[in-house]
Amino acid sequence: MTMLLKVEDLKTEFKTERGIVKAVDGVSYDVNEGEIIGLVGESGCGKSVSQLSLLRLIPIPPGRIVDGRAFFEGEDLLCMKDEKIRSVRGRKIAMIFQEPMTSLNPALTICRQMTEMLELHLKMDLKTAKERSIELLEKVGIPDAKRRIYDYPHQFSGGMRQRVMVAMAISCNPKLIIADEPTTALDATIQAQLLELINQMVQQSHTAMVLVTHNLGVVARYAQRINVMYAGRIVEAGTVDEIWEQPAHPYTIGLLQSVPKLGAQAGKKLVPIQGLPPNLINLPPTCPFLPRCRYKSRECYREPWGELRHLGGRHYVRCHLDIRGEL
Amino acid sequence: MTTYILRRIVQSFVVVIFVTVMVFLVMRLLPGDPVLMLVTSGELQEFTQEQIDALREELGLTNPLYIQYVDWLRKAVSGDLGKSLLHRYDIAEEIKRRLPVSLHLGAFSFIIGITVGSLLGAISALRRGKWVDMLVTVAANIGITAPPFWLGILLIYILGLYLGWLPIYGYTSPFVDFGKSMLQSIMPIFCMSLFPIASTARLMRSSVIEVIQQDYIRTAWSKGLNEKIIVIRHVLKNALMPVVTMQGTVLRNIIGGSVVIETVFFVPGMGLLLTNSILAHDYTVVQGIILILALAVVFSNLVIDIIYGWLDPRIQYE
Numbered sequence: 001m002t003m004l005l006k007v008e009d010l011k012t013e014f015k016t017e018r019g020i021v022k023a024v025d026g027v028s029y030d031v032n033e034g035e036i037i038g039l040v041g042e043s044g045c046g047k048s049v050s051q052l053s054l055l056r057l058i059p060i061p062p063g064r065i066v067d068g069r070a071f072f073e074g075e076d077l078l079c080m081k082d083e084k085i086r087s088v089r090g091r092k093i094a095m096i097f098q099e100p101m102t103s104l105n106p107a108l109t110i111c112r113q114m115t116e117m118l119e120l121h122l123k124m125d126l127k128t129a130k131e132r133s134i135e136l137l138e139k140v141g142i143p144d145a146k147r148r149i150y151d152y153p154h155q156f157s158g159g160m161r162q163r164v165m166v167a168m169a170i171s172c173n174p175k176l177i178i179a180d181e182p183t184t185a186l187d188a189t190i191q192a193q194l195l196e197l198i199n200q201m202v203q204q205s206h207t208a209m210v211l212v213t214h215n216l217g218v219v220a221r222y223a224q225r226i227n228v229m230y231a232g233r234i235v236e237a238g239t240v241d242e243i244w245e246q247p248a249h250p251y252t253i254g255l256l257q258s259v260p261k262l263g264a265q266a267g268k269k270l271v272p273i274q275g276l277p278p279n280l281i282n283l284p285p286t287c288p289f290l291p292r293c294r295y296k297s298r299e300c301y302r303e304p305w306g307e308l309r310h311l312g313g314r315h316y317v318r319c320h321l322d323i324r325g326e327l
Numbered sequence: 328m329t330t331y332i333l334r335r336i337v338q339s340f341v342v343v344i345f346v347t348v349m350v351f352l353v354m355r356l357l358p359g360d361p362v363l364m365l366v367t368s369g370e371l372q373e374f375t376q377e378q379i380d381a382l383r384e385e386l387g388l389t390n391p392l393y394i395q396y397v398d399w400l401r402k403a404v405s406g407d408l409g410k411s412l413l414h415r416y417d418i419a420e421e422i423k424r425r426l427p428v429s430l431h432l433g434a435f436s437f438i439i440g441i442t443v444g445s446l447l448g449a450i451s452a453l454r455r456g457k458w459v460d461m462l463v464t465v466a467a468n469i470g471i472t473a474p475p476f477w478l479g480i481l482l483i484y485i486l487g488l489y490l491g492w493l494p495i496y497g498y499t500s501p502f503v504d505f506g507k508s509m510l511q512s513i514m515p516i517f518c519m520s521l522f523p524i525a526s527t528a529r530l531m532r533s534s535v536i537e538v539i540q541q542d543y544i545r546t547a548w549s550k551g552l553n554e555k556i557i558v559i560r561h562v563l564k565n566a567l568m569p570v571v572t573m574q575g576t577v578l579r580n581i582i583g584g585s586v587v588i589e590t591v592f593f594v595p596g597m598g599l600l601l602t603n604s605i606l607a608h609d610y611t612v613v614q615g616i617i618l619i620l621a622l623a624v625v626f627s628n629l630v631i632d633i634i635y636g637w638l639d640p641r642i643q644y645e
């Protein structure tokens with residue numbers, strides 16, 4: 001398996017009135033060709049920022065990529081020339097965003113928004129680009145695509161707009177798709193359909209994908225490996241099996257206990273994680289999950305937040321406790 | 328869409344009727360009497376009271392007000408605005424001669440306002456915090472607050488009297504003498520377009536700043552588009568929506584301002600005629616001009632609405 005993307009020590013900050021938000025604070029991971037990686041964590045832990053930083057899509061200012069490298073096909077995305085990174089965006093790495101209602105331009109037809117990518121990256125003329133766009137829309141299940149391509153985004157439902165986003169994302173046959181909570185804003189049944197569709201699309205073209213979500217169940221179903229994020233860092237990483245069978249971080253355990261499972265014993269309750277995620281301004285030097293942790297010991301208060309520890313296989317955890325599998 | 332436009336046209340007529348009634352009443356409530364103005368001005372000084380009453384009768388000023396109004400309206404609909412009480416000229420004819428003058432200055436001010444204003448506002452927003460932005464912001468605030476008559480007098484003094492670069496009054500049609508027309512219209516158009524430029528620039532700036540923070544602009548960047556395409560295709564159309572809505576206010580400002588500016592620069596347009604006629608209590612002329620101005624405002628608002636509907640596909644005319 002060849003490595004497609006290798007992110008090392010990515011750090012992104014935002015300057016705000018209340019202080020510096022360390023949204024992403026030293027994140028490292030890699031993605032192989034054709035592989036689906038899940039990125040899981042509560043809202044506000046830095047998932048989106050970590051992904052937007054790769055394509056340098058965070059607003060600067062207030063944002064700033066402080067440190068890190070992101071090698072994609074051997075070149076560092078973070079210090080590419082503007083022109084070069086533009087040729088990666090949409091062409092090699094495509095994104096699907098969370099908000100179906102606001103991610104498409106309300107003033108332009110779907111046709112215009114789809115063809116502009118094909119014209120730009122694949123040098124198609126408008127007519128060919130239109131035909132290709134209609135094919136793509138049919139592929140993602142938009143009924144009557146020939147006519148609907150001339151509609152504006154507000155004429156589509158949320159689920160249909162996300163389908164359009166998927167069609168746009170796959171249109172230039174990218175190597176990597178970053179799907180940032182693509183279904184969070186949708187109804188449950190539509191969520192499932194859309195995830196199936198996205199999965200089918202990336203499988204067909206052997207495209208790699210980073211699937212960002214706060215639902216471990218979703219990741220377990222589609223991904224091969226999982227990164228769990230908390231307070232701007234990865235706290236646990238491993239294959240789906242490793243993490244599902246033997247979760248090693250108290251936070252991951254908490255997440256797993258809050259996922260409904262098929263075939264679980266009757267009466268076994270879903271346990272939400274107590275407390276709130278930490279404020280990313282002025283984080284304590286100790287483990288930021290400490291106030292919410294059920295396994296904490298006195299030692300935790302003395303130790304600074306540690307490094308990722310290797311547990312064997314592809315399994316890593318950022319916690320000194322040995323609580324693997326204690327579900 | 329068609330029913331919407333029809334409804335708007337009906338509404339527009341109601342507004343026009345209302346405005347003309349108001350003018351009709353207000354002119355008659357103001358202290359002063361056109362007949363006395365007529366009598367005291369020159370050759371008619373020897374009139375007796377009977378003669379004055381006869382004149383009043385002849386001018387139709389003795390009829391009940393509503394009859395006077397309905398009479399006037401009936402003729403106005405057929406294009407006859409009557410004659411000036413004081414000078415006996417045909418009002419429709421006079422307006423026909425003066426309208427192109429006002430239209431020349433007003434239309435230029437409007438076009439300059441929306442193009443220069445939008446451009447400055449967009450540049451300012453895209454270079455936020457840079458010196459261009461500060462310059463535009465300060466200039467826009469001055470432009471919005473500066474009274475046009477004061478500015479006009481200042482310009483006349485500096486550019487006209489002190490430096491002697493520009494003629495200080497008058498108007499020439501560009502078809503008669505293009506060079507002279509240009510020189511004469513620079514100052515009036517500048518004064519009239521300052522508020523449109525400034526207010527459009529200020530709104531456009533905040534509008535562009537808001538649009539570039541939208542999710543769909545991030546989507547556009549994520550597709551690999553360059554800044555030029557993003558600004559022209561994705562930002563401008565959205566940013567222009569509130570700007571177009573505001574042009575109704577700008578237009579009313581230009582029409583109102585033209586009265587002042589034409590007086591300051593002695594431009595023989597509708598505005599100057601209006602000022603003179605109000606001062607002379609020439610009811611019929613004032614009514615005629617206000618009718619035309621009201622129609623202009625109402626009609627242009629309709630056009631603005633239709634342009635807005637074209638810009639924003641989400642608008643539903645029901």
Ligand SMILES: Nc1ncnc2c1ncn2[C@@H]1O[C@H](COP(=O)(O)OP(=O)(O)O)[C@@H](O)[C@H]1O
Pocket residue numbers: 014015016021023041042043044045046047048049050059062063280
């Ligand atoms: N433009 C911004 N300005 C200031 N702070 C921001 C901005 N974007 C994100 N953040 C902060 O960065 C942190 C991570 O955000 P994000 O990556 O969007 O979280 P999520 O994991 O829900 O995707 C949050 O605390 C958020 O407040």
Ligand SMILES: [Mg+2]
Pocket residue numbers: 044047048049098180181
């Ligand atoms: Mg997010």
